[in-house]
Amino acid sequence: MSRLAALVLLLAALAAPLPAMAQAQRVDDSASQVLSPLVRMKWEDLAPGGSNDLVGQVTVLVRLDVSPWRGRNARIYHVLAPQPQGRVHASWTTRGALLAGALRDGERTLVFSGPITTDMLEDTFVMLLRADGDQMVRPEQLEFSFEIEAEGT
Template identity: 45%
Template sequence: MKINPRQILKGIFLALCAIIFALLAMPSLAPAATFRVDDTGTLVSQPVTSMKWRQVVPSRTGDNAVEGQLSVSLRLNLTNWINRPARIYMVLAPTEGEQLIATWRTQGRLLPGSVRGGGRALVFDGVVLEPFLNETIQLNLMADGRLLTRTQQLQFYFEIEVSP
């Protein structure tokens, strides 16, 4: 049996290429780092939002939901993450007693969605290209009116996840 050195080198080369390809295809094992986004430039259209019954006369078997709407002009400072792939989440702090649900529509820079009190929802997935992300969202709030006993403070903020 005659051994051809070219065949051996070709086999080694193909094996190394396969190993490199497999390593590149593997997802990153390093967890993404999460940071709170500076949103001090964000303005809420009205500091107090009145909630109105969805039905004129709520009943035991009917709809007891109350709703409110407001506009929010977001200004997210993303200076530290320019040219990096990132995911941005809207976080709604837990609300007292009732389960508040917030849904929103956007002008297209962020994803529309919804979130319950105590949860978070993805609003951006891509590469950060500018130092500030400006967007106006229409926020709709809904809760069970039977569980609302007093004025509540709505607290939402944004988190960004970036890979190391």
């Protein structure tokens, strides 16, 4: 095959339509349950000159109603709204259907990619929360949510 023919094939492959992913839509996670929703934050390092970060852990029973997207391929993202009182970092482990990950406030990260085969996706997140102790002046409520981008919507 000549270089020109290979280049034409490559350009044709790149121009081929990809499955269209829709705008992100919020997923109903109202069946999720936060175990012990008041997270006790502790100083990460008590030594002088150490970190000023506060850390805490919480377990969340995640239940996502994905029934409107059943039978379609989709990507689901975990979202943490921006925090006015300083940076917040969350990381989590999982036990099943969703991916472990991490994100900062104002970001989102992928937790699922593939076909939606059930009405409900369930998992357990064990979350480690980290916040800048110099910026936190009062208790904060973190706003986590989930967004989905499904093919063909």
